[in-house]
Amino acid sequence: MHIRTGPAALAIALATAAALAAPTARAAAPTDDGPAEFTVDTTSDAVDTDPSDGLCRTASGACSLRAAVMAANSRPGSTITLPPGHHRLTIPPDPRLITGDNPDPTTGDLNVTAPTTIRGSGARTTVIDANRLDRAFRMQADTTLSDLTITGGVARQRELPITDTGGGGIANGHRLLLRRVAVTGNSAGYGGGIFNVPGSHLDLIDSTVSGNKAGEAGGIRFDDSGTVTNSTVADNHVTNPGDRPGSLAGYGGGIDIRGLEPVAIVNSTISGNSSSDGGGGINIAPAYLDSLPFPIPDIVDLPLGRLTLRNSVVAGNTVDGKAADCKRAFAAIVSQGHNLDGDGSCRLTAAGDLPSRAPLIGPLADNGGPTDTAALLPGSPALDAAVDCPATDQRGVSRPQGTACDIGAYEHTP
16 A cells, blocks of 8 residues: 655645544534523533633533533523532632622622523432532523522622622522422521512422521512412521611511512412511511511501412411411412411411411421422321312322312322
8 A cells, every 4th residue: 555645645634634623613613692502511610611602611621510501691592401410619709700790600609691491300319509608599581490409508799789698599680480499408698598689580380498597588588579389498497697687687487578579379388487587487578567666557458568379388387486377567468268377377268278277297308209398197187178289299299189189289199
């Protein structure tokens, strides 16, 4: 066989190499600035080398969660797929890199600035851990999260004038959909699990918010509208830290509502939450009207905020160790029927309501399904006591399993 040598052979070799490399280069480069699909292939917390190119590429050539978020911010509407794994944030926040309302995407929490969908492989296998360095997410655009767990968030960094210490797991400023998500083990000054600022909206579906702590709003803080459907808000806690005046702390162990827009809770369970003031399970008092220096007579009814309850359990919540499921001030808690209230403080009077009834529910546990639930025990008054329920419960079990569907997020299977 004759082997070419010399300049001609070198030119041929270079041309051949270029031809072979060209398709790869074209495939890697974005064809436009439209939506993309990014698949994370490492649990490292490395940054994107060039967020403006629309590619998810760290210095090592891998695609980390942080790099994927940074790349998606330059391509609105993108989808990020997360495989099973423990995605731990390891880069501490640097306050020097923040200018006004513009957080630094390369440090601290994950900053979503363009519409993005992030899909995990299951809340029990895909974990995003903020490592107690900062909150996990700050949402500055419409976002959907599904099938993952958010944990280890601590709101320390002062990024927003309103939520300087808000949202241990998530600080939400736009429309946020959480489906089959667990928000657990986070802490903050306000909204230990999730803080929703004015102008935002949260849809929580088939999810669990548990084990979060805050100075106010242990589980979820609503400063605007939202829905909680087929979900469990349990074992969240509020302790007044004593560093804010009046009732600006200590309220809303499970859910605290401060906005004027409606919040709806459907076939959900709010149990085992505690606070030092207000409602241990649900507290609703727009604009902090519960901080007035005089008691509010029961005859005063000026509903500036509105919460609706349907087919839901609100029970086993406490304030200073005493039963206290609900507290309202200048706001309405409106029953749409078939709710169970453990101590009667939610003032339920609609058809099918069960005020001042022991719910007979178990502790938060893995009862099957993607996220933890509080199971209804045999003999619970919530069994077969609801109507017009979602087609499945929080675990994905079809409803009804008996003569009618059950109150709360859990459908009892005989």
